[in-house]
Amino acid sequence: MSETIVRHRTGGFDDDGDPIPVSDPELELVPLGIAPGATADVEQLGRHGESVAFTVYLRHGSDVVDGDELEIRGKRYRARVNVWRSQRRANAGGLEVFATLGRG
Template sequence: MSEQVIRHRGGGRDENGKLIAAGSPVPLTAIGVAPGGGSKRLTRTRTGEDIVHVVYFPLGTDVVNADELTVRGERFRIIVNDWRMRGRGGLEVLCSRGQG
């Protein structure tokens, strides 16, 4: 079952502190959204962050680590992992939230 999520790209400040214009939000169709494990800390994440959702996309989906995703009404920082096995693969996107 597919699910729609929203990709947010750009925005924030550059190295000189000047505002960077944000791009328009882009809807993406995910293969699926799975729970991320709650308050468990995973070694793939940055220190002090919890994985709330894991979103799966087909290979070639335009999503990178600098983006953010809105999943089920909440916005998250992301970590993108691509995987391939026997000619098949996809993108695994970890949606994280800093805690503490």
Template sequence: MSERLQLRLGGTTDDAGNAVAPGPATPITAIGVAPGASVDVLALGHDGEKVAYSVYFVPSPGQLTDEHELFVRGGWYPVRTYVWKSANGTGRTGMVAVCERGRG
């Protein structure tokens, strides 16, 4: 079941270390949103990150990178993106965006 989300370029810092405001939000549609991390995502090793959601896209949206944030179920989250491959042997691939709640 697909879910409509919002995507924006995350807040960054300029060369002088000053905060730069996040970019404007644009709509994006995921094929699924799962709370927490799947077994595949946990196997990637996250350096103590706490995963709020794993968001799945097929096909992989080219505009989504690790520099973006997703608005998922009421909150903005920085993401880490990975190639995703279906576990049921269909050969279907896409992208999983891991929404980080914070760092441990």
């Protein structure tokens, strides 16, 4: 059985400080893979006070955007989304999502 993660989406807050409702607050996703930490290409996130706990690989078109939260192995992380394309195959690629903690 494949590991699943849960995407949590919040709508933010309006001008009065009230929460904005969203139509799809939670979505269960099956990642292509989950790797601990970050690749050398994204180590610069640490310079902005964020620590990358996991790198999650999802199919292209998965419904995850920057600012969503991902629940991975029982803990919630902020999502930073990067779209990648295969250098070897046309129309191949997906989403590389950095599950981050903290902000300085």
